[in-house]
Amino acid sequence: MTETTRPVLDIRNLRVEYPLANGDTLVAVKDIDLTIRPGEIHALVGESGAGKTTVGNALMGLLQAPGKIAAGSIVIAGKEINLRTGRTEGIVPGRDVGAIFQDPMTSLNPLFTVESQLCEGMLTHLKLSSREAKARALELMKAVGIPEPERRLGSYPHQLSGGQRQRVVIATALACNPQLIVADEPTTALDVSVQAQILKLIRDLADQRGVGVLLVTHNMGVVAEIADRVTIMQNGAVVESGPTREVLTAPKAPYARTLIAAVPPIDTRLDRLPVPSEETQVTLDARATVRRKSAKSETGSRDEVVLSVRDLAVEYGGRGLLRKTLVFKAVKGVSFDVRRGEIFGLVGESGCGKTTVANTIAGLVTQSAGSIDFEGTALGGRREKSIRQSLQMVFQDPYSALNPRLRINAAIAEPILFYKLASNADEARQDAKTLLEAVGLPADAGARFAHAFSGGQRQRIAIARALGPRPSLLICDEPTSALDVSVQAQLLNLLKDLRDLAGLSMLFISHDLAVIRQMCDRVAVMKAGEIVELADTETLFTAPKHEYTRELLRLAPSVERIMGRELASA
């Protein structure tokens, strides 16, 4: 086997360009080199817009017009890609290069059974008979570890869970014995426990079948978990490349160092995440003003309970008039307290009911049983104006959280005026300006519309808007999960500063244990609508009691757990 040493993928000086409408050219990928040997997993990391997905698309011939490979060469299994067509003679995507995409919910066609999707490639590329194809499909289903493979072959995608679907996608990618697999964020849409299984599966495939894997991801934990080599990209260019351990523990390039330092560690709590601070005198002055104005919320003592949730239950459906409809119990009897000035964390996998709890407290959903006590008032369907004012929320998706037709100033000033916290529009605009400065944005940002801002900036605006009514409890529902790590780190620092500033209590919801560890004083772990463990953050992370908590902690991919503590001390 002389072929084993020949790289399955060899990229030299690859340059991908997109001509823009105004005649300029956007260089999405700038002269990168990348080599993958059989059985090697090569991770491509970077923040959004770094060009990592474009590399994957370029080598699969999936570049969207008008994007084109402008220069360089891509050699897949010894065969060179034709730059003009973007395709390689003798290399068929799907046969020689397998693809695993991010979202298992949309990468399978909902109208066909698993079997027909698995066999499709084999029938066209390998010219197998349908009997042979079916036998091989069964074999693949077993290889990717789907329970009851015979029965699952006849299933439609909607009958499978997210993890099972991603396994089917992997099986499809493997169907024609590819030498190279491009996995673009293969586990981003999955829960940690499923993620761990899928990552192990990909690692095994590389080891046992000698498949080369190009793993595109933004998650350093995933890189540490399975990658042999890693390439860090920024603005289309390679910043650093090398063996995973070397790059992650002793990054040389300044950007690589910042990027790795911004990843919140799961095993230690840092006072602040080590990212460049954007704090200026303007920011500090603005925060002092905000503190002076919101003085009323600092009256209570530190241990006073602000929010008390008892046996909260929420059901969806079941409101059919004529016939009984299926009732889904999203939350089944949850109890916890949030004390003044505390950040209380709710953590759990998707579907565990943590967002429903937040929505119920915020008044977006009505509980079916149990009580919510907020500053001594029981919250039900209708709420006093003063209650609504002291309870504000920051949402997950910064791209839909701001009204696209409102200027930022108007959006922030609206609640201030509504609660009569300013006597006139001018004063409210001044307050909006101060709030913008307090969250680290320039005061003139207020004159623009939401689309002029990046995700991180929008989330800052959303925080400024939520602070306008001078709340005593801020609900943060996955406030950073849509953001890049360095932006996430800045926002987490900001939220901590604001808590200290106004004696604000926070209910912080996240699926990311590392983020929870950095942010929260106490944590409740939720599973299937119930709290399985509630403890001080340090206690929970160092001595978890419940089996489920232990499992979550064990499975969370973490750079420092795998690499030891030799990380560049930040």
Place this chain on the structure above:
Amino acid sequence: MATQSLMRRLPPVSVVIASLVLVVMLVLVIFAPMIAPMDPRDVASYSLMDMEIPPVFMEGGDSRFLLGTDNQGRDLVSVILFGLRISVVIGLGAVVFAAVLGVVLGLVAGFFGGVVDSIVMRIADIFVSFPTILVALLISGIARAQLSAETMLAWAPLVLIFSIAINEWVQYARTVRASTMVEIARDYVRAAKVIGLPSTRIMGRHILPNIMSSVMVIATINLAGAILTEATLSFLGAGMPPTYPSLGTLIRIGNQFLFSGLWWIAVMPATVLVILVLAVNVIGDYLRDHFNPKLMAR
């Protein structure tokens, strides 16, 4: 290069022409009393002596009457200008009435959902299950029976606007309801709710501006439909009376002489009607593609 990107943003030629046609027609409509050679509502200004004169380009034409005269000796240019005016006013009126009614009901139905939604949308279903023309004939018939001839004359345009709008609002309500349901699931609306803003304010200030583009598109396309419906009703005799003729009334009058060689009395106003509706439709289609790029061919 800059000119090239500017070119790309310009609408196609057909839309430019349609817009010009529409602008010219609107100017003519607004300044009709100043432009028209005579006032067709003033009986003293025309004479039966001039009846049935063909257009100037035909043998026997009279330079005073560019497009000829009708059976009462009225100048067709003047009659058409005033008729166009009535058609446009009724069309616009019906669209505005229907849009306001439909947007409000659609917003409320989409925002509150549940029982409110069911009630509003079932009412809409009932309304839409009657043919527009039938309802309009019915309403104008009732109005005609109840009101004296004098009052009917003054009220005819309002009755027409009402009869047309009463069916058309359903389309707005349905579209607005669907768009509202999309918007209320977005975080900025949820944020407005958590901030504690009252429902009316969330609907008016946050949701409405974000769904207006689809309303504008329907309104433009509906304008053409409303003008046509008005013309149909007037043609059937249930619309504007011959003393205050709209384009439809003119076509009805002309229709009686169509086969006696006096074709211009019907064809001239009909041509204007076709041009008007075509121009509005071209613009409406363009707006629809413009605001909903998914419909465009790739």
